[in-house]
Amino acid sequence: MSALLEVKDLSVSFETRGGVVRAVDGLSFSLGAGESLGIVGESGSGKTVSSLSILRLFGLFDDVSVSGKILFEGRDLLRVSEAELSRIRGGKIGMVFQDPLTSLNPVMPVGEQVAESIRFHTGASRPQAHRRAVEMLDRVGIPDANKRCEELPHSFSGGMRQRVMVAIALACEPKLLIADEPTTALDVTVQAQVLLLLDELRREMGIALIMITHDFGVVAATADRVLVMYAAQPMEHCSIHHLFQRANHPYTEGLLRLVPRFEHQVHGRLHPIEGQPPALTEEIVGCPFAPRCSFTLDRCKQERPPLFRIGPDHESACWLAAERAERETLPDKPWKAV
Ligand SMILES: Nc1ncnc2c1ncn2[C@@H]1O[C@H](COP(=O)(O)OP(=O)(O)O)[C@@H](O)[C@H]1O
Ligand SMILES: [Mg+2]
Numbered sequence: 001m002s003a004l005l006e007v008k009d010l011s012v013s014f015e016t017r018g019g020v021v022r023a024v025d026g027l028s029f030s031l032g033a034g035e036s037l038g039i040v041g042e043s044g045s046g047k048t049v050s051s052l053s054i055l056r057l058f059g060l061f062d063d064v065s066v067s068g069k070i071l072f073e074g075r076d077l078l079r080v081s082e083a084e085l086s087r088i089r090g091g092k093i094g095m096v097f098q099d100p101l102t103s104l105n106p107v108m109p110v111g112e113q114v115a116e117s118i119r120f121h122t123g124a125s126r127p128q129a130h131r132r133a134v135e136m137l138d139r140v141g142i143p144d145a146n147k148r149c150e151e152l153p154h155s156f157s158g159g160m161r162q163r164v165m166v167a168i169a170l171a172c173e174p175k176l177l178i179a180d181e182p183t184t185a186l187d188v189t190v191q192a193q194v195l196l197l198l199d200e201l202r203r204e205m206g207i208a209l210i211m212i213t214h215d216f217g218v219v220a221a222t223a224d225r226v227l228v229m230y231a232a233q234p235m236e237h238c239s240i241h242h243l244f245q246r247a248n249h250p251y252t253e254g255l256l257r258l259v260p261r262f263e264h265q266v267h268g269r270l271h272p273i274e275g276q277p278p279a280l281t282e283e284i285v286g287c288p289f290a291p292r293c294s295f296t297l298d299r300c301k302q303e304r305p306p307l308f309r310i311g312p313d314h315e316s317a318c319w320l321a322a323e324r325a326e327r328e329t330l331p332d333k334p335w336k337a338v
Contacts (some may be wrong), residue, residue, distance in 0.1 A: 002074060003030040004175055004208050005054075010068035012049050019281040023049040025232040027068075028307075033175065036202070036209035038223030038240075040216065040255070042277060046232040047212045051178050053078075054210075055089050072176070091121040094169030094207075096162070096198075098181040103165060104153040110164045111137065111149025114171050121172040136167040140197060159190035166198055173205055180212040195221050216259050220244070225313070228252045231277050231288035234307060238314040248316035248324050251289045287318070295320055 012024040024046045031037050039047050054077060058064050070077040072093070077085065089095070097103050105113055114133035118124050124132065130149075137145035140163040142156075153161055162182060169177055179198065183191040199222050202209050211222045219226050219240065226243050228236040228251065236249040247253050254273040275292040278284055287293070290300040299319050308321040318324065 003071075004033045004035075004073065005031040005210075006069070006071040007050075007054070008069040008071070010050065010053060010066070010070065012046075012053050012064060012066050015063035015065075016281075021280045022232050022284075023280060024053065025284075027229075027234050029227055029234070029237065031176070031208050031210065034203075034206045034208055035225070036211060036223045038211045038213060038219035038226040039229060040213060040219055040226055041229035042214060042255075044277065044280070045229040046280075047214075047229060048180055050229075051095075051180050051210060051212055054178065055093060055095070056085060057089075087121065090117050090168075090174075091172050092175050094172070094174035094177045096165045096169045096177065096179040096182040098184050101153065101161065104161065106153055108152070109150050110153055110156070111145075114149075114164070114168050117168050118171050132171065133167070136171045137164065139201070140164070140167045140170075141193075142167075157190075159186050159194060162186060162194050163197065166194070166201070170201055170205065170207070174207060176208045176210070177202055178210045178212070181214070182211075183218065184213070184215070191218075192221075198222065216243075216256065228255070231284060232280055233284075233288055233304075234317060235289065236314075236316045237307065238311075238316075242311070242314050246325075246327075248310060248314065248321055249289075249318050250293045250295055250320075250324075254292075 007027060007029050010024055010027040011022070014021045014023060027050055029037065039050065041047055052058060053066055054070055056077065066078060068078070072088070077088070104110070111130065111133045114136055115126070115129040118129040118132050119126070134145050134149050137149055142148055142160060142163055153164070156164065182198070183194050186194060195218060209222065211218065213219060223240055225237070225239050227234055228249065230251050236247065236252045243252070247256055257271040258273070273292055278288055278291070286301045286303055287305055290296045293300065297319060305317045305319045305321070307315040307317045309315050310321050310325040
């Protein structure tokens with residue numbers, strides 16, 4: 001069976017006044033129907049640019065070069081026409097972004113915004129689209145959806161606005177949902193509610209998910225597999241189970257040590273990764289993590305490690321991947337979803 005989405009050797013760079021920024025450098029992954037993939041990494045690691053590339057949602061004034069392939073249902077989204085892509089956006093591929101206020105139209109009632117997308121993508125009549133919009137708003141947990149659909153976005157709380165975004169994204173029953181830090185702006189209890197809702201609905205509707213986040217709690221709550229990015233490059237790709245049980249890459253391990261856990265707080269132990277990520281305007285020779293890694297060999301500074309396959313569902317871009325995979329399995333840890 002062919003994959004729903006196949007990203008092959010995607011690279012994206014921007015020409016800026018400060019030089020060429022390599023925002024994504026050699027990213028590959030695939031996603032089957034109904035599957036979910038978490039993309040994790042520090043701020044600036046290329047997560048958002050990767051997801052925007054899938055729908056070619058670059059700024060009007062961006063001087064951008066993209067190479068590679070993005071096959072969606074077998075067709076390369078980097079090569080389809082703009083008209084066709086606008087039918088796919090919001091139709092077969094839904095999106096939810098971090099800040100619902102900038103994505104919602106401030107002067108249009110929320111019900112109409114949901115209905116508009118339904119009309120555009122399905123050709124439903126006005127009353128049909130309205131009914132479906134109210135139904136979706138109700139499904140995402142907007143109380144009194146029938147009345148509240150007449151209200152403007154500003155009269156909703158942050159969590160409720162994000163629920164409206166979920167309603168818009170799922171209203172046309174997409175095959176794929178891309179969520180970029182969808183709950184980062186929300187407080188933790190609301191965050192958990194929205195994640196749960198998103199997960200429930202997408203499973204019910206059989207929708208594949210790309211969940212972009214810097215938060216392992218969010219990944220644990222929503223993803224089957226995870227891709228860890230650093231300095232525009234993929235570092236590790238594995239199942240959630242492997243991530244928490246036997247992360248291979250020193251960078252992934254470093255990130256996991258940063259997850260605040262109860263015992264850390266009691267003993268005051270959090271282990272930041274020393275140093276800073278490299279500037280993406282500079283040419284990166286060797287492994288981008290080498291300057292911050294405790295296991296660096298000469299080779300790491302000279303040659304970029306490929307993603308080594310170390311198990312049926314596990315890849316790691318580290319020259320020591322095979323050796324590290326032989327280590328004793330880490331004891332079961334009480335990682336918890338948010
Ligand atoms: N339109 C743009 N023009 C120039 N550089 C950009 C643009 N968008 C993103 N970048 C740069 O690309 C890199 C990756 O950004 P991004 O994908 O937003 O990171 P993340 O989502 O992981 O925080 C950053 O260095 C960022 O400054
Ligand atoms: Mg981002």
